[in-house]
Amino acid sequence: MNLKTVEKFLALRGHKKYRLRQIQNLIYKNFISDWNEAAILPKDLKKDLSEKINILSFAVKKLIESKDAKAVKALFELHDKNYIETVLLETSSGNFSICVSTQVGCSVKCPFCATGKLGLKRNLSEEEITDQVLFWNQYIKKEKRKGRVSGVVFMGMGEPFFNYDLTAQSIKKLISPDFFSLASRHISVSTFGYIPGIRKFAKDFPQVNLAISLHAVNNILRNKLVPLNAEFPLEKLSKVLGEYIENTHRKVFIEYVLMKGVNDSKKDAEKLVKWLRKVASAKYFTINIIPYNETVKRFKAPSPDQAKFFESQIQMLGVAATIRKSLGSDIQGACGQLAGKRANKSKKAKKD
Ligand code: SAH
Ligand code: SF4
Secondary structure (H helix, E strand, O other), rough: HHHHHHHHHHHHHHOOOOHHHHHHHHHHHOOOOOHHOOOOHHHHHHHHHHOOOOOOOOOEEEEEEEOOOOEEEEEOOOOOOOOOEEEEEEEEOOOOOEEOOEEEEEEOOOOOOOOHHHHHEEEOOOOHHHHHHHHHHHHHHHOOOOOOEEEEEOOOOOOOOHHHHHHHHHHHHHOOOOOOOOOOHHHHEEEEEOHHHHHHHHHHOOOEEEEEOOOOOOOOHHHHOOHHHHHHOOHHHHHHHHHHHHOOOOOOOEEEEEEEOOOOOOOHHHHHHHHHHHOOOHEEEEEEEEEOOOOOOOOOOHHHHHHHHHHHHHHHHOEEEEOOOOOHHHHHOOOOOOHHEEEEEEHHHHHH
């Protein structure tokens, strides 16, 4: 929801100014999803709002729950008929983490990623980004689910640092006591390695977690997996990560999508650790090994044993590593599977 629009609306329709604060609390603290739930507002204002102001900036088209009920994916239709997806994930502590999108599609075009296959359609607005978190809070309330939203990861569709300003505005709202009151340290932003974005982020949000999608530590392979590596190669990434750690003293999360026969050997593990140790002391890194979700046929998932083996190699070399449990792969809601069915359909139609 856009509070500026509401403010103007209240003035135009001659409602009291202080209603704005009440509305803000109803939306961001009580998580009402219908104006009729706003018991403290007078009838005429409720009617006015119901007719003219949408609480969410998109329409909910589909909700799919995973078999184990630990993940739910939502498909939203934006005002211009573009589609985005977002996922609610139950965490081990019984709370929820939300994976949000920042763009429709993505211009980085990593060949293994379903979003990358779409190319970039457009950036999401601040409202569209933040409303994904608002929606899941409403959902938890409506469905009477136990637990609360305790974290947000910017790991859905798109490259957050290519939509920096609006992503930053959204993070500010997530942290703000007037809105979601989330702890900075429970928010993570994942980038393919956009150097100017990392620099700016270190200054603007030193307390918010930074995750780097690394996947390979030699330029030949990384150029293939992350095409923009050609422009922002590993040497530059290494330098900026070193600076980041020096300036913020924060850990960096390394995401490593493990693909069978591509980057999953013992040698790959050794080279990865060597590369990280050159950047900074090993204590500054945690490697999230993400077994590939087979969205693009060309790439294959490693066997569970191979993933375990890779993890143990890294740990033996003294770097923290965990295999990311793939929540919700049966709903195509795990990392990298967020593409928006409609967008896929339109692509197919073009081909035919
Ligand atoms: N564009 C940003 C954030 C969105 S992608 C980035 O690349 O970091 C979020 C994560 O999902 C990235 O680490 C990406 O490499 C990973 N990912 C993409 N496709 C995947 C797939 N099919 N299986 C597993 N992980 C995938
Ligand atoms: Fe974009 Fe991230 Fe997918 Fe690469 S992995 S195409 S950067 S969303």
